[in-house]
Amino acid sequence: MSGALIDLARRMLAGDRRALARLITLVDDGDPGVADVMREIHPHTGKAHVIGLTGPPGAGKSTLVWALASAYRRRGRQVGIVAIDPTSPFSGGAVLGDRVRMPQDAPSGVFFRSMASRGQLGGTSRSVRGVVHLLDSFGKDVVLIETVGAGQSDVAVRSLAHTTVVVSVPGLGDDIQMLKAGILEIADVYVVNKADREGADRTAAQLASMIEVGRESALAVGQQPDEGWIPPIVRTVALKGENVDQLADALDAHRAYLLQSGRWEHIVRSQAEAELEEALLVRLEQVLAASSVASQKEHLISDIAARKLDAYQAADALLAMLRARA
Amino acid sequence: MSGALIDLARRMLAGDRRALARLITLVDDGDPGVADVMREIHPHTGKAHVIGLTGPPGAGKSTLVWALASAYRRRGRQVGIVAIDPTSPFSGGAVLGDRVRMPQDAPSGVFFRSMASRGQLGGTSRSVRGVVHLLDSFGKDVVLIETVGAGQSDVAVRSLAHTTVVVSVPGLGDDIQMLKAGILEIADVYVVNKADREGADRTAAQLASMIEVGRESALAVGQQPDEGWIPPIVRTVALKGENVDQLADALDAHRAYLLQSGRWEHIVRSQAEAELEEALLVRLEQVLAASSVASQKEHLISDIAARKLDAYQAADALLAMLRARA
Numbered sequence: 001m002s003g004a005l006i007d008l009a010r011r012m013l014a015g016d017r018r019a020l021a022r023l024i025t026l027v028d029d030g031d032p033g034v035a036d037v038m039r040e041i042h043p044h045t046g047k048a049h050v051i052g053l054t055g056p057p058g059a060g061k062s063t064l065v066w067a068l069a070s071a072y073r074r075r076g077r078q079v080g081i082v083a084i085d086p087t088s089p090f091s092g093g094a095v096l097g098d099r100v101r102m103p104q105d106a107p108s109g110v111f112f113r114s115m116a117s118r119g120q121l122g123g124t125s126r127s128v129r130g131v132v133h134l135l136d137s138f139g140k141d142v143v144l145i146e147t148v149g150a151g152q153s154d155v156a157v158r159s160l161a162h163t164t165v166v167v168s169v170p171g172l173g174d175d176i177q178m179l180k181a182g183i184l185e186i187a188d189v190y191v192v193n194k195a196d197r198e199g200a201d202r203t204a205a206q207l208a209s210m211i212e213v214g215r216e217s218a219l220a221v222g223q224q225p226d227e228g229w230i231p232p233i234v235r236t237v238a239l240k241g242e243n244v245d246q247l248a249d250a251l252d253a254h255r256a257y258l259l260q261s262g263r264w265e266h267i268v269r270s271q272a273e274a275e276l277e278e279a280l281l282v283r284l285e286q287v288l289a290a291s292s293v294a295s296q297k298e299h300l301i302s303d304i305a306a307r308k309l310d311a312y313q314a315a316d317a318l319l320a321m322l323r324a325r326a
Numbered sequence: 327m328s329g330a331l332i333d334l335a336r337r338m339l340a341g342d343r344r345a346l347a348r349l350i351t352l353v354d355d356g357d358p359g360v361a362d363v364m365r366e367i368h369p370h371t372g373k374a375h376v377i378g379l380t381g382p383p384g385a386g387k388s389t390l391v392w393a394l395a396s397a398y399r400r401r402g403r404q405v406g407i408v409a410i411d412p413t414s415p416f417s418g419g420a421v422l423g424d425r426v427r428m429p430q431d432a433p434s435g436v437f438f439r440s441m442a443s444r445g446q447l448g449g450t451s452r453s454v455r456g457v458v459h460l461l462d463s464f465g466k467d468v469v470l471i472e473t474v475g476a477g478q479s480d481v482a483v484r485s486l487a488h489t490t491v492v493v494s495v496p497g498l499g500d501d502i503q504m505l506k507a508g509i510l511e512i513a514d515v516y517v518v519n520k521a522d523r524e525g526a527d528r529t530a531a532q533l534a535s536m537i538e539v540g541r542e543s544a545l546a547v548g549q550q551p552d553e554g555w556i557p558p559i560v561r562t563v564a565l566k567g568e569n570v571d572q573l574a575d576a577l578d579a580h581r582a583y584l585l586q587s588g589r590w591e592h593i594v595r596s597q598a599e600a601e602l603e604e605a606l607l608v609r610l611e612q613v614l615a616a617s618s619v620a621s622q623k624e625h626l627i628s629d630i631a632a633r634k635l636d637a638y639q640a641a642d643a644l645l646a647m648l649r650a651r652a
Contacts, residue, residue, distance in 0.1 A: 035638035038638055046633055056383075265631075268631045272628075272630035273627045275630060276626060276630060276637050276640050276644070279637035279638045279641035280610065280641045280644065281610075283641050283642065297602070300602060301598045304602060305591075305595045307369050310361075311604065312361035312608070312609075313365060315602060315605035316609065318602070319606070319609060
């Protein structure tokens with residue numbers, strides 16, 4: 001099993017696209033062999049510029065992501081796209097399939113994959129991170145991660161990406177609504193998409209003042225906002241490809257800034273920490289899934305449900321059991 | 327320390343509202359003494375009907391939650407409200423404060439608290455669950471959890487609540503946009519709020535057909551949709567209090583259905599399982615924070631960042647270290 005996976009990883013590293021697709025599925029399924037694959041590819045990772053794009057539904061993110069991929073392809077860059085979809089609780093699969101997401105005029109040489117977001121235990125971050133590593137080691141220069149909505153998966157993307165892009169559109173609502181989206185502060189680059197619509201000026205002005213307020217509140221709570229990088233606001237019309245090159249320029253400039261300022265290294269270290277914690281969780285889950293432990297766990301769950309034990313007492317009992325077995 | 331916390335928990339159980347507020351803050355801060363508090367209150371939990379309300383920004387959820395709280399108060403029920411806000415990455419605090427959220431004509435005897443959502447390791451579920459336990463043991467008959475947006479925190483709410491309400495409004499967009507919100511399938515009760523606006527009929531019709539499609543796809547993948555409960559669609563105008571009593575009736579009916587069908591017990595057990603896993607994570611974090619382990623962890627993080635070790639190798643090294651110390 002493991003030997004076959006390592007072989008698959010080597011074929012992927014040698015440029016086999018179908019091996020890549022199969023490995024992504026394994027990562028997405030949380031296959032226990034993923035650890036072996038990651039060991040094999042880890043030395044080949046760390047080169048790609050990982051860019052997260054987020055924003056409310058209807059902002060045209062999918063179209064923008066593909067337009068951006070085309071712009072990068074014209075610059076000779078290898079591009080991978082990961083689109084994170086909300087999970088359907090019924091089917092367990094992504095709500096939107098790949099077919100809905102891929103445009104008919106998709107640029108060639110772009111690897112696209114949509115993934116379902118997970119409910120529990122940081123599952124989304126973990127599997128998306130694994131897929132990013134695969135695309136990175138496969139030789140993609142740029143990996144674009146698109147998330148939908150304004151939830152935790154968007155915050156999680158920041159922990160996966162070097163550069164975060166927040167996409168707005170004119171007329172989505174007043175300031176409080178934008179604040180409620182809760183994702184505006186996290187961007188390195190802002191986009192007002194559908195900028196040929198009425199209200200684009202107002203949206204851009206709101207963004208500019210919100211960036212200013214954000215920097216001031218950071219100072220007020222004693223934090224140092226990033227002085228070397230003022231997030232630019234780029235107006236695009238993704239459907240017509242307008243200003244998408246300007247967006248690619250802004251993203252390249254942010255990458256150059258990260259490398260020069262030493263922030264790139266800082267991000268790599270934070271990601272390594274998050275990844276270590278994720279790997280610890282995987283190991284914990286694997287131990288808990290072992291049959292002898294699983295039956296004890298079922299008893300403890302019954303005791304919690306019956307209000308005989310609280311969850312911490314049960315957790316301590318389970319840990320004592322694991323220690324006795326070690 | 328621990329003695330003081332247990333004393334605080336006992337005062338809360340005796341009806342001290344300020345003790346409740348202080349305990350909620352401790353849970354929200356992830357205080358290590360929370361385990362002792364939970365042990366103390368656990369036998370007094372399990373009575374409240376926990377209702378999660380979710381939906382896109384602008385649907386009027388906050389107004390609806392308060393109107394619903396008033397309706398329950400008129401029925402003599404004790405009510406607690408937990409509003410989950412997106413976290414501001416700058417301040418670490420909730421983006422919207424309590425003042426923005428509390429209406430001037432708030433009904434008396436309702437305990438309200440807004441909490442910030444957390445980025446990592448299921449932190450939101452864990453702290454919200456703790457607060458729900460506090461409100462439950464304090465004697466609240468109904469706990470309303472309001473979430474913003476369409477992200478993972480909304481899916482997480484389903485794991486905390488007995489009954490999930492999805493709130494829509496007329497004119498938010500076409501079908502694909504509703505699907506993108508990705509939260510429509512999870513509801514036990516649907517609300518079309520602002521139902522005096524144009525398009526309410528169309529929105530209700532879309533919801534009805536989506537419920538139908540959802541049941542069919544569940545059948546198609548071999549799952550048994552819940553035959554005993556057809557999710558009702560309630561049209562409200564929360565700002566005027568219109569049909570809010572009808573919503574409270576639907577929620578009471580769902581609670582009665584859960585109890586009669588045995589599904590209530592099933593939910594209690596799922597929640598116990600989630601809670602056990604969360605408690606295990608807390609213990610894991612506590613072990614990792616111990617100083618001797620923390621310095622080893624830093625070395626391992628550097629090795630991952632330098633591509634000398636992958637995350638799983640580092641995790642296994644850390645676990646071997648912990649085992650040697652046990």
